[in-house]
Ligand SMILES: *[C@@H]1O[C@H](CO)[C@@H](O)[C@H](O)[C@H]1NC(C)=O
């Protein structure tokens with residue numbers, strides 16, 4: 001009896017230690033030449049926000065310090081959103097949400113870097129479209145508001161508060177023009 005218990009205990013200890021170490025990262029990626037943060041996100045189905053949070057302190061705020069050959073963690077076990085969508089031209093938050101049947105609460109929880117008027121969504125940004133909260137929380141005191149936006153990011157038109165546009169709405173005559181000096 002004693003020796004059986006003793007053996008079982010010995011076997012458990014290294015197993016626990018190993019699984020804690022392995023739990024640090026669910027997926028990883030080796031940086032390749034020419035990568036930018038959002039191309040890494042797009043290739044791996046990892047949201048822009050999640051990549052920034054998981055690599056906080058490793059990737060800088062403008063994502064300008066990627067070194068080919070370095071390894072990045074893409075997600076933590078249990079906090080790894082793999083249901084993603086890459087923002088296209090003319091998207092807005094309400095259209096993106098309704099295409100997946102998501103409400104603002106869950107969309108915002110999974111994409112906390114998007115502001116309430118959806119003005120900082122940009123083409124190529126990768127969103128988490130999961131129906132439950134799957135992304136890791138931001139480190140305490142850290143805001144990822146627009147963090148790690150590539151220099152070439154093109155904002156999409158912000159139409160979050162607008163009703164679904166009809167084709168006839170493409171009327172530019174109402175745009176305000178600057179007065180000529
Ligand atoms: C990313 O998601 C798409 C659509 O679900 C899938 O076809 C593709 O295999 C995924 N890629 C990776 C690297 O997981």
Ligand SMILES: *[C@@H]1O[C@H](CO)[C@@H](O)[C@H](O)[C@H]1NC(C)=O
Nearest residue numbers: 102103104105106107131132
């Ligand atoms: C939003 O969607 C989530 C996930 O489907 C659901 O749990 C939640 O109750 C919804 N919230 C509202 C306010 O509808």
